[in-house]
Amino acid sequence: MFDKILIANRGEIACRVIRTARKLGIRTVAVYSSADADAQHVRQADEAWPIGGPTPAESYLRGDAILEVALKSGAQGIHPGYGFLSENADFADAVAAAGLAFIGPSGASMRKMGSKAGAKELMAAAGVPVVPGYTGEDQSPDLLQREADRIGYPLMIKAAHGGGGKGMRIVRDAGEFVAQLESCQREAKNAFGRDRVLLERYVESPRHIEIQVFGDAHGHAIHLNERECSAQRRYQKVFEESPSPFLTPELRAAMGAGAVQAARAIDYVNAGTVEFIVAPSGEFFFMEINTRLQVEHPVTELTTGLDLVEWQLRIAAGEALPLAQSAVPQRGHAIEVRLYAEDPDAGFLPGSGKLETLRLPAPDAHVRIDSGVIEGDTVTIFYDPMIAKLIVWDEDRPRALARLRDALAQCDLVGPKSNIEFLERLARHPAIVEGRIDTGYLDRHLEEFLAPAQADPALLLAAACTTLLAQEAEARAAAAASGDPTSPWAIADGWRLGHAGLRSLAFLHRGERLELAAHGTAGQYRIEHAGNSYAIEGAHLAGTTLSLRFDGQARRFHAFRQPGRIVVHDGVQRWVGEPVSMYLPAASEGAAGGGRIHAPMPGRVVLVKAKPGDAVEQGQELLIMEAMKMELAIKAPRGGVVAEIRAQPGEFVEADRVLATLEP
The missing domain is CATH 2.40.50.100 (RNA polymerase II/Efflux pump adaptor protein, barrel-sandwich hybrid domain)
Known part of the structure; x- marks a missing residue:
């Protein structure tokens, strides 16, 4: 086993590898860009070395700088994580040539599998079903246009050396092919350094199901079951689960056997993922092989009880696979979603900025959090804006979905905008609940996941009660600290001679100004809004739990107040409002900046x-x-x-x- 390894990555995967290495008694070396000097993977590693400027090209894509640090620090192996250099065959060869272990497959295997074009040709030769397409090296625009016309439309353009949904376009008409090709090539060049593309027939309404494979240097190869990743937006996975609700036992066995055969055919060593497109009929086609650990690997870990990073380290150190295929466990159901700094209402525009508040559920036997940031950290513009992966497990799929909804209800973020509410709607959508989503469903029906449901009036009233109860608690504390705590002038609960006076409240919610009038005190209120009057009884705020009776019906909310912000959640919907002064006019609307x-x-x-x-x-x-x-x-x-x-x-x-x- 290694004494020390270097992690050639950042963010949550670097933190993940550090945790496992520490468990095994292995010291870790982190590398970091100038933008990551205070990042969590730098703080958690045993030592950390700077390798360059803020952009990936200046730092995490500099294989020479990373290798230099590995040699200077005395590391015996390099774990590439995912992204950056994880599927770069030249880097893997350079690591091996320097006498270090590359904790992944060999450069030779990568060259066979890392190129989508090469992998597709290899699978076709091995008899694995592949989608009709073009994978040639001739990348002239005229030839690519002719090949696209031959294959037929709809057609997909894919970066040959890509991954993570980058460098992919669907073309439905010959007239739009050139523009989509140029855009795909630019994105591929920026993300992966190479702009080669491949073309393939686009299968309508497919499922995306991948098989986790592992091989060792002793000739053994097995699979660790499947993950379904069919919920995607613009080819970016947003909801991953294991096992797939679509596969039959027979189809699962056939796909697993095909994935293992593919690994054996190229003497694959370490972790890899064989990805398939599955048609509604159950017919499946090889799509690509990722020669690395996948972002969604935690769902496999939770349903098998295995530590895949530990397996990577042990296999790279020369050990044999610890289990035979027949001994691979499968228990319960796991789901992963990714919390991003992005604005779904603005086309999922990525965000950046300081995480002023970051509340995530406490990890336990049913909830796991993988994150590379904590409250107070900054989401930088230079890298992927993922904040955390939220992974849940339970005995079956319905209970796992319930765990996911509860965990999302506990999440809150102040700073850059986030996709929390989008994920909450996703976890309740019938296409997800019924297990019938395909890879294009989100893009075809995105409005179903973006338009907020009609808010329950009780959410607004709960926000008002939270505000009133908090104000009363603060007034009592201020009175107790004053020179005359019994004086009515030392409190601020709306007291008037003989009754509690009227108090006015106003909130901004989704750009709309909401005004309320509240009578009463101590949890007994009458609240008026938009011509309606509501009786509130027994309102009680304990920590972040608000309980009350709303016109005689008992309700419970998750609620808390921050400076300038109120959040309430009834277990289904989230309501976020900004308390504003009753005496300030609403912001005027106009066409400022329209030109x-x-x-x-x-x-x-x-x-x-x-x-x-x-x-x-x-x-x-x-x-x-x-x-x-x-x-x-x-x-x-x-x-x-x-x-x-x-x-x-x-x-x-x-x-x-x-x-x-x-x-x-």
Whole structure:
């Protein structure tokens, strides 16, 4: 076993490897960019070394710098995590040539499997079903257009050296092929350093099911069951589970056997994932092989009770697989979702900024949190904006879904916008609950997951009660600390001679101003809103639990107040409001800035598609930005004539920078 390893990655996977290494008595070396000097993986490792500037190209993609640190620090192996250099065959070879262990497959295996094109050709030769397509090295646009027309539409363009949903486009018409090809190649070049693509027929309404495989250096290979990842938005997985609710025992056995055969055919060593497209009929096609650990590996760990990172370390150290295929356990059901700093209402625009508040459920036998940040950390613009993975387990799927909903209800984030409410709606959607979602469902029906349900009036009333009870508690504390605690002038609970006076409250909720009038005190209130009057009895706030009777019906809420913010949750819906003064007018609305087009976040301009003097229509693309490993289209907010373009290709711009101006 190793004495010391280096982790050539960042974020939650680096923290995950550190935990397992510590359990095995292995010391860890972290590497970090200038943007990650205070990151959690740096703080948790036994030692950490700087390797360059903030962008991946200046740091985590610098194999020479990482290898230099490994040799200087005395590390015996390098764990690549996922992303960055984890599927770079040249880096794996360089590690081996330096006399260190690459904790993953060999460069030779990577070259066979790391290229989607090469892997597809290999599988076809081995008799594994593959989707019709083109995987050739000739990447001339004219040839690719001809091949696309031959394959037929709908068609998918995929980065040959990609992963994580990056560099993928669906083309439904020959006329849009060239534009989609160029966009895919740009994204692939930025994310993976290579712009080669492959083409394949797009299977309508498919499931995405992957098989976790492991091989050792002694000729053994097994699989550790499947994970279903069919809930996707723009090819990014948003909900992963094991076992799949779709597979029959026969189909599971066939796919597992095919995955193991693929691993054996190339003498695969360490962790890998064989991914399949599964048609509604149950017919399955090889899609790709990821020569690394996957982000969703925790669902496999929770349903098998195995530590996959420990297996990686032991196999890389020369040990044999610890289990035979027949001994691989499968227990219960596990689900993973990813909490991101992004704004679903703005097209899932990635966010950045300080995590002023980060509340996550306490880990236990049913809930696991994998995260690379804590409250007070900053989500930087340079990397993927994932904050945490929330993984739940229970004896069966319905109970696991219930665990997930409860865990999400306990999450809260202040700082950059997040996808918490989107995940909550996802976990209750019939397509998820009934296990019938396919890879395109979210993109076809996204409005079903974004439009908030009609809020229960009780949520607003609970927010009002939380505010009133908190104010009364603060008033009592202030009175107790005053020179005359019994004086009626030392309290602020709305007291009047003979009764409790009227108190006015106002909140901003989703841009709407809500005004309420409250009578009563000490948990007994009458609250008026929008012409209705509601009787509240027995309101009691204990920690973050609010209980009350609403017109005679007992209700329970998760509720808390922060400076400038109230959050209440009834177990199904979340309500977030901002207390505001009754005496301040609502913000005026207008067309301010309608002619000025701003950068929605920091990033790099990769393409300018308009010039001064161009007449444009509302929604027309003017510029393309690249930020947080994705492309963002900057569109005209209205029709008009381009007056100025204030950014050039290759230029890095800050958030809110004016990129262009329009005149009528």
